[in-house]
Amino acid sequence: MKLATWNVNSLTVRLPQVLDWLAANPVDVLALQELKLTDDKFPFDALAQAGYLAQCFGQKTYNGVALLSRASATDVVRNIPGFADDMARVISATIDDVRVIGAYFPNGQEPGSEKFEYKMSWLKGLRDWVRAELVQHPKLVLMGDYNITFDDADVWDPIGLKDTIHCTEEERYHLRALIALGLHDALRLFVQPAKNYSWWDYRDFGFRRNRGLRIDHILVSDALKPSVTTCVIDKTPRKNERPSDHAPVVLTLL
């Protein structure tokens, strides 16, 4: 079974690239973030022709998430139960006996800002809910755009970006707290090349210079960990003519 996550930064703009990528990478599940469209504009037909069912949770202008799958998805849940939120950031479903959570974590903008405080409370809400989900669904994958780096190895300039957004100790504390629930950073289960990032700024030739961050992650539960055979960041779509600023992350389960 293959699962992937990709922040597409507008599904309207990126749909052709998503279809191309799925044709070349026929994964079983693809979690999308930053759709930037409402459900009535979701391209169900084009994806169905490509062989994918879709569960979507859209929103005008910002945010918006979806789960694409070859098999049917059951028990679909939108956002975090118990955490009131007017932004469309999370969608979950059971697919092929695996509980899949696709999430677009808040950006946080700047430490100390109102948006940063929202990010912190959102992270706490997510953790409390995922803790309960793991009891109900031991085979669980939590993947998406986390907007948090684990440590300096995830940052192209750890000194220059120290304590800036995505790199603060508060954010990393919450990320480690998720891990402490019994989850594993799938990419780090394997030896990785240095400077292996999932996002690059559009400005200043960020991708060409590999000035990036690893902020898109796939976390797998204890029960799934023995089944993980590969986890890679696919930088190919970042080389497209009008790319998303994020690259997909792909997980293979036995």
Place this chain on the structure above:
DNA sequence: ATGCCTCAGCTCCTGAGA
């Protein structure tokens, strides 16, 4: 230096992203 890209929208500028 509060921008450099990119995207959406009450679109010819602004807010947000990260």
